[in-house]
Amino acid sequence: MTQGRRKRGRERIYDAQSTREAILSAAEALFAEHGFDGTSVDAIASQAGYNKSLLFQYFGDKLGLYSQVLKRADQEMGEVMEQTFAEVSSRLADESVVLRAEELRAFLMKTVRSIFDYLLDHPRLVRILTWEMAAGWQTFAQIASQLAPEDLARMTPLFERARKAGLLRSAFVPPLQFLMLVPWCQVYLGYLPLYQRLLPDEDLASTRRLADARDYLVDVIVAGMMNV
Secondary structure, X not given: OHHHHHHHHHHHHHHHHHHHHHHHHXXXXXXXXXXXXXXXHHHHHHHHOOOHHHHHHHHOOHHHHHHHHHHHHHHHHHHHHHHHHHHHOHHHHOOOOOOOHHHHHXXXXXXXXXXHHHHHHOHHHHHHHHHHHHOOOHXXXXXXXXXXXXXXXXXXXXXXXXXXXXXXXXXXXXXXXXXXXXXXXXXXXXXHHHHHHHOOOOOOOOHHHHHHHHHHHHHHHHHHHEOO
């Protein structure tokens, strides 16, 4: 009996998790297509195949659901950034060690590549961010406090060290120099459908051309940021 109850308990947990993921995925698709204001709870429920009362039970309201969609993306990108930071050099996190130009360059190149690849693999997030930008980030402002700024807390000291060491070309707000890495990649991918229409013979969505675009962005961004 005990084993049976445990099995049913695990099944309920699994069902709850799969239900949440299904609702989040449906919401993400609709938010990407129509933006926050253009998406209704009824539409999300219909897309997910669940009663809307279940959405309220799991997420509270539409804003709560929207925040969870962005939290999921934020956590995933945070994991990518953490792995990138760890892969390049443990020396970057040691403030007692002199920061070398080649270490910073390798880190920035790896970071831009990782951001580009993540956004390329998550086109819905690119569209959601574009909707937010068009709306002046008004909805995002309501949930910003729920998103842990772990990346910023980790990167700010590094960029401050780079500025003091004379490795950055500009003294412009160091944390912003890190934060702007995402929109630089986002803008290219967001404009890609337009570029494809303007240059139909270039096959810009091919694997090779996307790799070329990523390398170009890496070169331009890193060369523009670094002083050496």
